[in-house]
Amino acid sequence: MTLCFIVLLIAPLVVVVGALLIRRPRFAEYLNLLASVVAFLAATSLLFIIRTPIFFWHNYLFVDTLGCWVALCTAVVYLLASIYAVGYMRLLAQDKHLPGFYALFAGFAWTMLLAVFVNNIGMFWIAIELTTLVSTFLVGFERAAESIEAAWKYIIVVSAGITLALLGTVLLYWGGSLILGPSYDMTWQVLRDVAPHMNPVLLKLGFLLVLAGYGTKVGLAPMHTWLPDAHSEGPTPVSAMLSGALLNTAMLGIVRFLAIVDAASIGSLPHTALVVLGIFSVFIGTLFIVHQEGIKRLMAYSSVEHMGILALGFGFGGVLGIAGALYHMLNHSLNKSLMFFGAGNSMRRYGTKEMPALRRVLHEFPVSGLLWLAGAVAITGAPPFGLFLSEFSILRAGFSGSNLWAAIVMLVLLIIIFIGFLRHFGAMYFGRRPEGTPQGAIVSAWCVVPMWLALIPLLIMGLWWPDGLMRIFDGIAHQLIGPTL
Amino acid sequence: MLAAHLDPLAASIFSLIAIASMLLSFVMLGSRWLKDYMYAFGAQSWLIALLSALVGYYGHYPELYFIAILTILFRGLFLPYLVLRILRRLHVKRELHLVLQPSTSLILGAICVVFSLVVAFRISTAIGFPENIVVLALTVMFTMKLVGFLILSVRHEAVSHILGLMLLENGIFLGSQILIPGMPLLIELVVLFDLLVAVACFGVLVRYLLARVGSTSSLELKRLIG
Numbered sequence: 001m002t003l004c005f006i007v008l009l010i011a012p013l014v015v016v017v018g019a020l021l022i023r024r025p026r027f028a029e030y031l032n033l034l035a036s037v038v039a040f041l042a043a044t045s046l047l048f049i050i051r052t053p054i055f056f057w058h059n060y061l062f063v064d065t066l067g068c069w070v071a072l073c074t075a076v077v078y079l080l081a082s083i084y085a086v087g088y089m090r091l092l093a094q095d096k097h098l099p100g101f102y103a104l105f106a107g108f109a110w111t112m113l114l115a116v117f118v119n120n121i122g123m124f125w126i127a128i129e130l131t132t133l134v135s136t137f138l139v140g141f142e143r144a145a146e147s148i149e150a151a152w153k154y155i156i157v158v159s160a161g162i163t164l165a166l167l168g169t170v171l172l173y174w175g176g177s178l179i180l181g182p183s184y185d186m187t188w189q190v191l192r193d194v195a196p197h198m199n200p201v202l203l204k205l206g207f208l209l210v211l212a213g214y215g216t217k218v219g220l221a222p223m224h225t226w227l228p229d230a231h232s233e234g235p236t237p238v239s240a241m242l243s244g245a246l247l248n249t250a251m252l253g254i255v256r257f258l259a260i261v262d263a264a265s266i267g268s269l270p271h272t273a274l275v276v277l278g279i280f281s282v283f284i285g286t287l288f289i290v291h292q293e294g295i296k297r298l299m300a301y302s303s304v305e306h307m308g309i310l311a312l313g314f315g316f317g318g319v320l321g322i323a324g325a326l327y328h329m330l331n332h333s334l335n336k337s338l339m340f341f342g343a344g345n346s347m348r349r350y351g352t353k354e355m356p357a358l359r360r361v362l363h364e365f366p367v368s369g370l371l372w373l374a375g376a377v378a379i380t381g382a383p384p385f386g387l388f389l390s391e392f393s394i395l396r397a398g399f400s401g402s403n404l405w406a407a408i409v410m411l412v413l414l415i416i417i418f419i420g421f422l423r424h425f426g427a428m429y430f431g432r433r434p435e436g437t438p439q440g441a442i443v444s445a446w447c448v449v450p451m452w453l454a455l456i457p458l459l460i461m462g463l464w465w466p467d468g469l470m471r472i473f474d475g476i477a478h479q480l481i482g483p484t485l
Numbered sequence: 486m487l488a489a490h491l492d493p494l495a496a497s498i499f500s501l502i503a504i505a506s507m508l509l510s511f512v513m514l515g516s517r518w519l520k521d522y523m524y525a526f527g528a529q530s531w532l533i534a535l536l537s538a539l540v541g542y543y544g545h546y547p548e549l550y551f552i553a554i555l556t557i558l559f560r561g562l563f564l565p566y567l568v569l570r571i572l573r574r575l576h577v578k579r580e581l582h583l584v585l586q587p588s589t590s591l592i593l594g595a596i597c598v599v600f601s602l603v604v605a606f607r608i609s610t611a612i613g614f615p616e617n618i619v620v621l622a623l624t625v626m627f628t629m630k631l632v633g634f635l636i637l638s639v640r641h642e643a644v645s646h647i648l649g650l651m652l653l654e655n656g657i658f659l660g661s662q663i664l665i666p667g668m669p670l671l672i673e674l675v676v677l678f679d680l681l682v683a684v685a686c687f688g689v690l691v692r693y694l695l696a697r698v699g700s701t702s703s704l705e706l707k708r709l710i711g
């Protein structure tokens with residue numbers, strides 16, 4: 001138990017130190033791969049042996065089921081992206097910078113794994129800010145003018161947005177200090193216990209500020225402006241990590257704060273705010289997915305859409321909504337990694353990010369092309385893949401709750417996304433053949449294996465919602481909603 | 486809460502410092518010279534350090550002296566030094582393309598103050614602490630936040646953006662010293678440290694911006710759209 005936790009947090013740190021000390025590209029590569037496997041195994045076993053929350057380091061860190069679940073999503077993406085990175089980063093022919101890259105890469109994974117276990121609202125803010133600082137350099141890694149532009153926008157927009165979360169945190173702490181006295185432990189549980197006695201005005205204002213702040217990091221529209229740039233300009237393994245892991249981590253903060261305000265029963269405002277932001281994100285995602293030319297930007301806007309769906313799931317609430325949203329987290333992590341890997345492969349082969357130039361993909365990638373196409377079907381929420389089940393339960397939660405309009409709008413937008421997304425893929429797979437053959441590099445097996453590893457669980461989870469998972473979700477939902485319901 | 490039973494002298498000194506810091510953020514807003522931004526920010530940080538020390542003295546929080554020293558070192562000396570170094574390297578002395586004339590942005594800033602005052606007043610009445618110092622602390626906190634966002638949106642130089650961000654955090658720092666001086670020490674220390682790391686990152690990025698994009702104005706950042 002404790003061992004698993006320590007191993008999970010130490011493994012990426014070993015890579016950071018190892019890659020920086022022994023500056024050999026191949027060594028860094030395999031060390032990172034090994035660490036990601038270890039982290040994945042540790043996160044999985046942690047999820048299944050955890051019963052009650054356990055506290056570490058003077059209550060600053062704690063392990064609960066919700067944290068473990070998000071850590072598992074992060075570890076899955078870290079593992080897939082590390083396998084992919086071995087093949088992909090070699091193609092960039094920047095061996096000189098590879099040790100630094102892997103040090104940053106593992107450091108990024110470490111900050112995310114740390115953030116999910118932080119038990120203190122102030123420390124959580126710092127951990128989220130740390131993820132930004134580390135990942136900025138990963139986004140700007142290729143040092144083209146576009147990457148630097150994306151990195152700059154990323155750090156400015158996200159840091160500015162996240163100060164709102166700090167303001168909200170300060171206001172919530174202040175609200176608590178009026179009851180508990182000037183100094184107390186600002187843990188999630190303490191705030192949650194004190195919330196019913198807190199002044200509702202402060203509580204609402206604090207929550208809305210926190211929502212806007214961490215919402216920026218999650219990429220909820222209209223604070224999503226950094227997301228398409230950062231996700232499309234970083235190296236592909238980094239895009240997968242940003243999309244599949246980082247956004248979930250920030251969403252975890254919103255969920256924990258939502259549980260705090262829920263404990264105070266101050267009406268439906270927090271849930272409505274989350275639902276409105278969610279719908280707006282799905283809407284913005286739809287608009288930009290339909291009219292998109294860049295393949296990685298297409299995936300990035302799809303992330304905005306899926307974060308909107310997550311927000312809707314948690315906003316609708318109830319056991320069904322929360323379970324659906326949690327299931328959606330893992331499904332989205334797997335699926336978005338798969339999509340970015342496919343995009344990276346074809347980018348390397350065709351030498352461009354523009355979709356009109358990517359034609360006859362199956363001709364170039366007979367096997368991985370099929371995997372990518374299946375992934376595209378999955379990400380639009382079509383059966384028989386996991387996202388269908390999770391989106392379906394979120395919709396069911398919406399139809400049975402008080403936000404019926406949101407569920408209907410979501411359904412309509414999802415249908416538009418289905419058509420728009422698959423139209424792009426139809427053109428790429430069956431469109432007119434371009435002049436000449438693509439000249440880029442052919443990717444190695446390292447870049448195809450993680451696509452299999454992502455698609456197979458996705459298919460299994462679409463056909464069968466494991467009983468064990470349902471029990472875990474049920475536990476988390478009851479922990480979030482509290483004993484009042 | 487400390488602010489609820491302060492002696493009048495302390496309350497007026499706190500108010501003076503808060504108002505002076507707010508005015509300094511207007512200096513940042515109204516000037517187009519990058520060095521002015523930097524000096525105003527530096528002065529503001531010194532004022533906030535003074536405030537920490539005074540709060541520590543009146544509220545008997547000895548650890549706040551430590552915070553005050555660190556604030557002076559990090560925000561009052563080291564940050565301005567870093568920014569000065571960046572400025573010297575960039576050969577940019579002032580904002581070249583203004584979206585808004587300084588006078589217009591000052592008026593917008595004044596509107597921000599009025600808005601913050603109304604919000605602060607509403608909050609302090611709602612929680613039953615209508616003391617002047619509470620209202621003032623909230624007003625200054627919100628104002629500096631809004632002015633910081635204003636600077637971020639109407640200024641284009643990379644350095645202005647960095648200082649705008651720092652202003653956002655300064656506002657929160659100032660407000661939290663008065664409202665919640667007992668906020669766990671560790672948090673404040675780490676926030677200070679975090680800031681330092683952030684600025685180091687900015688330094689590196691600004692260098693890349695100059696090398697790759699050829700300018701440090703965000704007006705040139707328009708390759709990624711749609």
